[in-house]
Amino acid sequence: MRTTIKDIAEYTGFSVTTISLVLNGKGTKIPEKTKQIIFKAVEDLDYRPNQIAVGLVKKRTNTIGLIISDIRNVFFSNLAKGIEDECRRNGWNLVLCNTNDMHERDMAYIRVLADKGVDGILYAMSIDSDHEKAMESLTLMDSIKIPYIMIDRTFRQKCCHYVVTDHEVGGYLATKHLTDLGHRRIACVTGPLHLDDSKFRLDGYRRALEEASIPYDPALIYEGDYTVEGGREGINKLLSETFTAVFAFNDMSAYGVYNVLKANGYNIPDDISLVGYDNIFFSELLDTPLTTIHQPIYEVGIEATKRLIEMNEKKPIDKLERVIEPYLVVRKSTSAVKLEKTEANESVK
Amino acid sequence: MRTTIKDIAEYTGFSVTTISLVLNGKGTKIPEKTKQIIFKAVEDLDYRPNQIAVGLVKKRTNTIGLIISDIRNVFFSNLAKGIEDECRRNGWNLVLCNTNDMHERDMAYIRVLADKGVDGILYAMSIDSDHEKAMESLTLMDSIKIPYIMIDRTFRQKCCHYVVTDHEVGGYLATKHLTDLGHRRIACVTGPLHLDDSKFRLDGYRRALEEASIPYDPALIYEGDYTVEGGREGINKLLSETFTAVFAFNDMSAYGVYNVLKANGYNIPDDISLVGYDNIFFSELLDTPLTTIHQPIYEVGIEATKRLIEMNEKKPIDKLERVIEPYLVVRKSTSAVKLEKTEANESVK
DNA sequence: CTGTTAGCGCATTCAC
């Protein structure tokens, strides 16, 4: 049996209260001698407070719940690492919940986390959350009265705390890099466009286009799903159009584009430039290292965790709207557009 | 305030006991009518038992602790996904702990998990655990009296439950594939050799060599650390030797080898064949898709979780020694050795 | 300065 506070009370002869007091640093007026004895006993009996009991009375578990779609997604595992690192620094713990992008699981996990008494939830909404579903899960979140912060994905129709990267700027940066290189026909493999992040990246894309006086052509836009397979399908569809560059809305779909392009004999970047989004560490390992937008997602995890813990310390919680800036990482998959395309390509071979 | 069992007792007029009884399916002798009323009240008041209170009295939390080095490692995130999936199916939860391969963190997390009252621990020991440290953490694990299973990495000097893949067979398979292709000089970039898994893969390598009557040459062995950087360093050192194939003990270091080899103008597989280990999803996305050993690590997660949950259900826990077989995945990074190497290479160019 | 008394929310004997 685990030693309890009672055991060390008997062992020392002091009452349970005294023990609790000194162990929680509230024994201001307890003689040094008594403390010594108690600490020694704690040492001798290897006593550690049962956190379940502590949690029951304090209504605090020092635990955060993380709801994401799939930890195997490198993007999310980076996020999770940031969160867990910050948790550890503060003596907190992390409960991991994968929803596989199913809204019902969002709902189920929110309830479970509430039942377990977590002190906060970090929430990356399921990809299948349309307006109604998003509303439903956020209403549930509000009803359980546990602080929560939305990460990565937002849902602006409802006011809530969030820590995100600036997807509009990211989309802009990626596209501007391409227009700066002279590209005027830029295809897009987006993510699901009912998601704010995808929507914003597309906004950024359009802004960069406008600045370069390039008309927006819907025929160049393929709505993907952030997967390698989606990237493959997208570029296959897109290949009937003419373009000199592709902007994939995440690195995973960029890999799909990359594969199909190379398989079809295209040279990257000589024939077609490619820029991704996320800066997954694999991207620099490709034979043609991928130019991409770096999202400081690890930092998002840290920041969100810090704030969530803060919310548990002090009362005043003003609206948290933290936007972290992404930046462009130029590697080998993009180059200036060839003025006389066909000829240029020939000369390369 | 959250509704408690007391609330629904008052609401229905029945006692707390009765509520508890029917909600836990132990009200065999309670009239259907009463049950109906209670269930209705639960519905009306949206009552859900506080799991902290339940945990305190039942001494069960239905929670598993997972100790790994770094969730960003694709290998571990696959493992974690398997674990969490199986947890969810059983109504359990997962607490994630990253140790960054630091033994002291293993120790700290083991204690924390015990304090939180998890019902089981899945433990992948820190990479820096030498004999003494391994002994220390396993002794601690034993002392806290919580069921635990070692995953991926074992420590055979001490008897404990484990679920692993067969590293010896994996090493054998990888090497045999190479010897079958005619390679006789096969370089190795291993993992830390004080780890059982690396040690066993090397054993497998030697067995395949013996079978092919190839002498073991220590000069071809570089002890790496399972990182991309380690792979780079390893191959740079090894390049002074002659060999026609490289066996990297995990895909990450294979990427390092791959990069350096290509950067130095070697063609894979024409000049040098390369086989990795792990079958990370990224390996098939390389320009030269990597031949590698697939470790069913997701399945390891599921299996380990199942057994850990079982240990909480029934008493009889016999020694668990589950070994899951890996298999070879042949892709494009390996080919038959060229008989007249130099000449053959020239003709390719 | 320290001990007594009450719960936290729930499950579980044991009576009625």
Place this chain on the structure above:
DNA sequence: GTGAATGCGCTAACAG
């Protein structure tokens, strides 16, 4: 069939 009493291990008034 149902309820009152007890306690899980701990913290926190409140006394003294």
